[in-house]
Amino acid sequence: xxxxxxxxxxxxxxxxxxxxxxxxxxxxxxxxxxxxxxxxxxxxxxxxxxxxxxxxxxxxxxxxxxxxxxxxxxxxxxxxxxxxxxxxxxxxxxxxxxxxxxxxxxxxxxxxxxxxxxxxxxxxxxxxxxxxxxxxxxxxxxxxxxxxxxxxxxxxxxxxxxxxxxxxxxxxxxxxxxxxxxxxxxxxxxxxxxxx
Amino acid sequence: xxxxxxxxxxxxxxxxxxxxxxxxxxxxxxxxxxxxxxxxxxxxxxxxxxxxxxxxxxxxxxxxxxxxxxxxxxxxxxxxxxxxxxxxxxxxxxxxxxxxxxxxxxxxxxxxxxxxxxxxxxxxxxxxxxxxxxxxxxxxxxxxxxxxxxxxxxxxxxxxxxxxxxxxxxxxxxxxxxxxxxxxxxxxxxxxxxxxxxxxxxxxxxxxxxxxxxxxxxxxxxxxxxxxxxxxxxxxxxxxxxxxxxxxxxxxxxxxxxxxxxxxxxxxxxxxxxxxxxxxxxxxxxxxxxxxxxxxxxxxxxxxxxxxxxxxxxxxxxxxxxxxxxxxxxxxxxxxxxxxxxxxxxxxxxxxxxxxxxxxxxxxxxxxxxxxxxxx
Numbered sequence: 197x198x199x200x201x202x203x204x205x206x207x208x209x210x211x212x213x214x215x216x217x218x219x220x221x222x223x224x225x226x227x228x229x230x231x232x233x234x235x236x237x238x239x240x241x242x243x244x245x246x247x248x249x250x251x252x253x254x255x256x257x258x259x260x261x262x263x264x265x266x267x268x269x270x271x272x273x274x275x276x277x278x279x280x281x282x283x284x285x286x287x288x289x290x291x292x293x294x295x296x297x298x299x300x301x302x303x304x305x306x307x308x309x310x311x312x313x314x315x316x317x318x319x320x321x322x323x324x325x326x327x328x329x330x331x332x333x334x335x336x337x338x339x340x341x342x343x344x345x346x347x348x349x350x351x352x353x354x355x356x357x358x359x360x361x362x363x364x365x366x367x368x369x370x371x372x373x374x375x376x377x378x379x380x381x382x383x384x385x386x387x388x389x390x391x392x
Numbered sequence: 393x394x395x396x397x398x399x400x401x402x403x404x405x406x407x408x409x410x411x412x413x414x415x416x417x418x419x420x421x422x423x424x425x426x427x428x429x430x431x432x433x434x435x436x437x438x439x440x441x442x443x444x445x446x447x448x449x450x451x452x453x454x455x456x457x458x459x460x461x462x463x464x465x466x467x468x469x470x471x472x473x474x475x476x477x478x479x480x481x482x483x484x485x486x487x488x489x490x491x492x493x494x495x496x497x498x499x500x501x502x503x504x505x506x507x508x509x510x511x512x513x514x515x516x517x518x519x520x521x522x523x524x525x526x527x528x529x530x531x532x533x534x535x536x537x538x539x540x541x542x543x544x545x546x547x548x549x550x551x552x553x554x555x556x557x558x559x560x561x562x563x564x565x566x567x568x569x570x571x572x573x574x575x576x577x578x579x580x581x582x583x584x585x586x587x588x589x590x591x592x593x594x595x596x597x598x599x600x601x602x603x604x605x606x607x608x609x610x611x612x613x614x615x616x617x618x619x620x621x622x623x624x625x626x627x628x629x630x631x632x633x634x635x636x637x638x639x640x641x642x643x644x645x646x647x648x649x650x651x652x653x654x655x656x657x658x659x660x661x662x663x664x665x666x667x668x669x670x671x672x673x674x675x676x677x678x679x680x681x682x683x684x685x686x687x688x689x690x691x692x693x694x695x696x697x698x699x700x701x702x703x704x705x706x707x708x709x710x711x712x713x714x715x716x717x718x719x720x721x722x723x724x725x726x727x728x729x730x731x732x733x734x735x736x737x738x739x740x741x742x743x744x745x746x747x748x749x750x751x752x753x754x755x756x757x758x759x760x761x762x763x764x765x766x767x768x
Contacts, residue, residue, distance in 0.1 A: 259419065264414075266409035304411065
């Protein structure tokens with residue numbers, strides 16, 4: 197098998213790889229993508245993160261999202277999905293919605309694919325009011341995201357809001373504000389945080 | 393199964409996604425589904441776009457090589473094998489003009505962004521009536537024009553588009569050893585290709601073997617001066633620094649000091665910046681552009697550099713010192729670095745290679761210089 201990132205043949209295996217599912221990355225690439233759990237406080241929310249949005253994670257995410265390389269879907273949560281299953285047992289996953297244009301272009305929901313190994317139940321019904329992208333926007337412009345979500349589902353007991361990268365936290369805060377009217381217990385998780 | 397963009401046929405590189413199979417070999421350029429045909433461009437060349445003029449006279453050798461190049465293109469591709477500073481860009485101009493006059497599409501692709509920007513300006517002066525556009529990195533709003541100057545990576549946007557493609561510096565990063573990118577480059581052309589190089593290596597020979605081509609050589613610079621033959625100095629690392637200090641103290645010229653890695657680049661800068669007016673540069677340095685500009689403008693006399701400055705920089709009266717420790721520099725690196733010396737009509741300079749051993753690469757470089765200088 198070849199590494200999904202560097203194309204080199206995977207020859208070496210780590211001790212942990214004996215217990216986990218087959219990894220798509222070789223040892224060298226994986227060593228540059230080791231999760232480091234960190235709780236960050238942003239806009240009054242406690243967000244659990246695992247990576248810094250930099251270097252290897254950034255390259256992989258860009259290849260996955262912008263170049264639509266679906267093959268990479270399992271590399272991000274390798275070794276983390278079991279932790280999420282245990283830590284958030286009983287919670288329902290709620291993905292921060294992507295813009296329709298991006299979804300159409302990609303042909304897949306990148307968060308749903310990434311979290312395909314997570315066994316928690318999903319919940320839907322969250323929509324964007326307007327098509328807004330965050331690329332190239334400053335902090336003030338990103339605040340538009342705060343009131344840009346609408347929830348059309350029923351009440352929820354426990355919700356885990358999930359996004360890929362947290363920068364200013366405006367998307368997550370927008371979703372949080374919308375959902376807190378429907379659920380008494382909300383946790384927030386982002387795979388990576390971006391230093392601003 | 394074959395990827396139309398990069399030519400990959402290895403099934404291991406095809407992945408079935410939500411929209412169907414796509415090639416992962418060239419995925420970093422964007423996803424191309426197997427059933428999709430890459431985008432190709434048609435464009436009507438403006439009349440008068442082919443008119444060109446130089447603000448200087450070409451030498452008889454350059455005129456001769458330029459005519460040979462155009463003649464050879466009628467039947468096959470061309471390998472332009474010229475020494476550094478021989479004016480490879482000028483040699484392609486007549487051929488470009490000929491293709492434009494027939495309404496055919498032409499592109500000039502080169503490795504580095506900085507060189508694309510510089511070439512765009514030069515080509516605008518040479519072809520005043522043509523719509524010359526540049527495509528690189530994030531600069532890709534306009535993709536079509538009479539003459540396209542782009543980085544090699546941007547060729548993935550043009551499938552089967554160009555009737556004449558000039559691939560400059562084929563011996564260098566990123567084309568060197570990158571089969572995928574080379575295939576993308578070749579597939580962007582539907583007609584002829586001019587492979588332009590100063591250092592013909594085995595990798596390029598292997599690519600050319602599969603194609604019909606004619607070689608046009610030019611081993612004489614317009615100044616008719618020989619290529620700079622370096623003084624070889626063999627010392628250990630500590631003595632090398634002392635020797636470097638002595639050369640820097642004695643030279644009156646500006647000087648590019650090539651070092652094998654970023655760490656030594658930074659460290660040597662920290663040592664010598666207390667003694668001389670100097671700066672430094674390496675590929676991912678934030679102040680890269682400003683440091684190069686400062687050196688070009690003469691604000692500093694010395695610049696420590698990794699191989700980033702081996703191409704695309706022309707400074708009159710410059711010396712070159714190469715600290716050749718380890719196995720970082722190969723023949724093509726060394727030739728390009730030494731090629732910085734004596735560029736332009738009345739430019740002069742000296743070159744040195746300081747090393748702890750006499751490597752094969754240095755030996756090959758010396759042989760190449762000897763051969764090239766024998767044409768004078």
